[in-house]
Amino acid sequence: xxxxxxxxxxxxxxxxxxxxxxxxxxxxxxxxxxxxxxxxxxxxxxxxxxxxxxxxxxxxxxxxxxxxxxxxxxxxxxxxxxxxxxxxxxxxxxxxxxxxx
Amino acid sequence: xxxxxxxxxxxxxxxxxxxxxxxxxxxxxxxxxxxxxxxxxxxxxxxxxxxxxxxxxxxxxxxxxxxxxxxxxxxxxxxxxxxxxxxxxxxxxxxxxxxxx
Amino acid sequence: xxxxxxxxxxxxxxxxxxxxxxxxxxxxxxxxxxxxxxxxxxxxxxxxxxxxxxxxxxxxxxxxxxxxxxxxxxxxxxxxxxxxxxxxxxxxxxxxxxxxx
Amino acid sequence: xxxxxxxxxxxxxxxxxxxxxxxxxxxxxxxxxxxxxxxxxxxxxxxxxxxxxxxxxxxxxxxxxxxxxxxxxxxxxxxxxxxxxxxxxxxxxxxxxxxxx
Numbered sequence: 257x258x259x260x261x262x263x264x265x266x267x268x269x270x271x272x273x274x275x276x277x278x279x280x281x282x283x284x285x286x287x288x289x290x291x292x293x294x295x296x297x298x299x300x301x302x303x304x305x306x307x308x309x310x311x312x313x314x315x316x317x318x319x320x321x322x323x324x325x326x327x328x329x330x331x332x333x334x335x336x337x338x339x340x341x342x343x344x345x346x347x348x349x350x351x352x353x354x355x356x357x
Numbered sequence: 358x359x360x361x362x363x364x365x366x367x368x369x370x371x372x373x374x375x376x377x378x379x380x381x382x383x384x385x386x387x388x389x390x391x392x393x394x395x396x397x398x399x400x401x402x403x404x405x406x407x408x409x410x411x412x413x414x415x416x417x418x419x420x421x422x423x424x425x426x427x428x429x430x431x432x433x434x435x436x437x438x439x440x441x442x443x444x445x446x447x448x449x450x451x452x453x454x455x456x457x458x
Numbered sequence: 459x460x461x462x463x464x465x466x467x468x469x470x471x472x473x474x475x476x477x478x479x480x481x482x483x484x485x486x487x488x489x490x491x492x493x494x495x496x497x498x499x500x501x502x503x504x505x506x507x508x509x510x511x512x513x514x515x516x517x518x519x520x521x522x523x524x525x526x527x528x529x530x531x532x533x534x535x536x537x538x539x540x541x542x543x544x545x546x547x548x549x550x551x552x553x554x555x556x557x558x559x
Numbered sequence: 560x561x562x563x564x565x566x567x568x569x570x571x572x573x574x575x576x577x578x579x580x581x582x583x584x585x586x587x588x589x590x591x592x593x594x595x596x597x598x599x600x601x602x603x604x605x606x607x608x609x610x611x612x613x614x615x616x617x618x619x620x621x622x623x624x625x626x627x628x629x630x631x632x633x634x635x636x637x638x639x640x641x642x643x644x645x646x647x648x649x650x651x652x653x654x655x656x657x658x659x660x
Binding site: 359360361363371374375377378379381382385392393394395396397399401428430432434440441442444445447448449450451452455456 | 460461462464472475476478479480482483486493494495496497498500502529531533535541542543545546548549550551552553556557
């Protein structure tokens, strides 16, 4: 499955990039396939490994913050793998095919 | 913590209420504090029990559907409990106090 | 359509209920059908009226906060109305029918 | 502001990439700064231009589908621009600084 998540500490100030950097560290250390983007991080793996990474990020942020807000979106498709790259490619290809007529 | 989640099968047709009913069954059987609303279900409990319910719903739907989409939003605040009811009350009270001047 | 949204100011402290109360005021004043719950507010109406309410909440919060985070989820179904109540009822009914066999 | 959104038609089948390609066309044609990733598209611009693109995608999908589901997440920070790239960079830099001690 692919999951996207973002985590933000509430009550630590307007700039949260130092805190987000802590989550990045946890993610890099996990070894789970991922890509960061401007609004969150996409992870690919099975339910338990992906959720373990997200929980570890939350645990890390709760060490320095009393309140965190998480947003998780999951696209779970049986038998589909390597979708971090392929999903966008697939839509792009169909867009090109359609414009070619 | 409080979590809100919604789950929708992709590819089973436009009406998904029969499938959502399966998720409701799993939630009721779990015993975890919850409230259903028009756009999802709010759950209150610790991380592991809440995530176990969400995973059980996903497992149930994947029995009859090849692809599911989940959306999860979490508000995790140390030391705060019974927030399914109190969060709305708290904002309402402050709205009233403000309008009284 | 039905939309759910939540809005949270970033950088104003851990308790955000006073700020959420400002959003509640904007919503009540709008006259748009809504229900508050522990993780957000559900609104029902057409695209433009619902989005106008959400934008007005965001404008209000940006008066006192430099950064806000919004989450919006939309279920847009042609020809469907009065769904704030009926969506949950519909799933509940199917759950009962299924348990009756 | 930066907004992330994803849109999925409900009831058209399990593979939605052809439909997502239609949304890509609308986005490319809009001229608004954007990046596609595996779980959605990030857009950067002011509220009205970003929301106009999202609405146009929804209108386009409702031509061929009776029901669509949208998810929108917004990070709105006064005075901040060019954040599609800079947000990730900023967290990465702080991660490196922290690991250097």
